Structure formats: C-alpha cells, structure tokens
Amino acid sequence: MADDFAPSALDNDDDAYTVRPYTVTGGRVAGQADGLALEALVTTRTEGKPQKGLTPEKKKILQLAAEDFMSVAELSAHCKLPLGVVRVLVTDLSDNEYLTIHATAPVSLAVEDRSGITRSLLESVLDGIAAL
C-alpha cells in the first residue's frame, strides 16, 4: 500500500512534531482516553478493515500495532506524538474497531489503589528479574 504514508511529520526524526499536537486529534483532548494507562497494550485487529480516510498518524499506529503488542507509551515514542494525543487516537481507533486495547489491571484513577498488585504477580516478577 504505497499510499499509506505521505511525507509527513512522522518521517522526520529530528523534530518532535511540525504541527500543533492536538491538530491531529481534531482538537479534542483526552476525555475518556485519560484512563488509558501508558503501559496498556494494543494490537491492530486482523479483519482488514479498510484504512482509507484515516489520518497518517492513525495509519502509523495501526502499522506499528500490527507487528507486535504495543504500549501506548511506545506508540507515542515511535510516532513522535505526545502521550495525550496518542491516547485520544488509540481510543478512537478502538471505538471504531480498528484495534484492540488489552486491559491492564482494573482501571482506577487513584494512585493509592494497589488492588491490581497481587502476591502471585509480585512473585512472578521477582522470579523473573532474579533470573535475568
């Protein structure tokens, strides 16, 4: 699909972004995307829904998340787009069934909520790090 990527800000490794960041979200700010964890993993859905009409930024996200599980933070880094922008785009793409957001621990906005961190999870992490 040769028309996937017109030359754009995405191809420029030197500058962070050449358009105002929230231009690519149509001016919207986070809203429900706020709850999306930086480390939440996404994958592009395989049904092959036509991507015609999607912005280059969205196509880039779908391309990246087609190769492997991608966290929101990694998408932000690879696309050179701010986290808030990527959260909005990913939420959009998920709402429109282009990609799947794989849930992390129960979403709570309270920093003090540690209910997702269980003993068995910590044991696995500890064993894993020790084996590195």
Added chain:
Amino acid sequence: MASQPSNAAVTDGAAHVAPTVVKIVIAGGFAVGKTTFIGSISDIDPLNTEAAMTEHSVGVDDAGGITERKTHTTVAMDFGRIALPGSLWLYLFGTPGQDRFLFMWDDLVRGAIGAVVLVDTERLDQCFPAVDYFEGRSIPFIVAVNCFDGVARHQLDDVREALGLSAGVPLIYTDARERAATKQALIAVVQLAMERLK
C-alpha cells in the same frame, strides 16, 4: 491465516494472549542517571516520549554544568521494557527530571509495583520531591545512591539522616551503568512491595 481470534494481530504462534504488564518507576533529580539505569537492563533501547506542554522550560534547569546536554523544551520521559518469563512485560518509566512536572507523576505511578529513587549525593536535595511524593502516597520505594565513578563517597547512614528517611525505606548503593546493580535495585523494590502486602 483463516480464523485468527479477532483480537490477535500477532501472527507468531503462541503470542495470541497479551502479556501481563507491570511497571516500576525510576525517579530522582535532573540528570541523576535515570535513563542510564533504564538502559542498563532494558531489552529495548530506552525510548523517549513527551507530553505536550504549553510552558517551555529553556534556561531554568538547575543542574550545574550539565544543562547543555539536556535541552528538551517539553516534558520528556524515558522508558524501557524487559520481557520476563511467563509472558510478563516489565516497563521501567523514568520520571521527568524537574520537580515542577510532578503533576505528571500520577500517570506514571498509577498501578506501579513501586519506585526506585536515584540519588546523587552531590545534589541530595534534588531527590526530595520524589521522596515526598512516594511517602505521601504510600507507594513502596527504595532509595538508591548512584555511585557515578564506582566509588561510594558517603556512608549510607549519613545519607539516610540527610534525607530524613524512615527506617522502613530500603537504602542501597547502585551503579546505574551496571546491569547487575540495577537488577538488585529492582529486586529490592519488588521485595518491598511484597512485604507491604502482609
């Protein structure tokens, strides 16, 4: 192939189920070695991501002579990733170095196992905001004194006293360049998080 599960774009065999994701936050002052720490043990080269800022920060960073090689004008943070056995992905998120970006930390810390606060004993005060932040929210954290040239210049007891750390906060030496040392720091955080569950 014909009938992949709808949520699995990844085509390589067993990888259909998303890894379980955990994270540890690497905090500390400006230019204290957070990115070096992450890079010493991450599977991927540390990546950099940014949050859009309306306020730029040129020329107000107080990091002695090292300001010149840190000239970002946006809130930038570095992170890495380590694949652990059992389909576990551990993310290491470095906090933005300057303490006026504390408002971003909630995002980083939400759901984290705990944190490593890196300390440069030449600039002890730079870690105060991080220590305050984690203490105030009961997030398990350890303090790791980064020995820049492989030499510990201060006794840990002195550092503990200078920082006003309670006895319950583990305090260790580390070397952000050394994988073995960063590994020990991460183990200490996870062990502390386990103790807190009791």
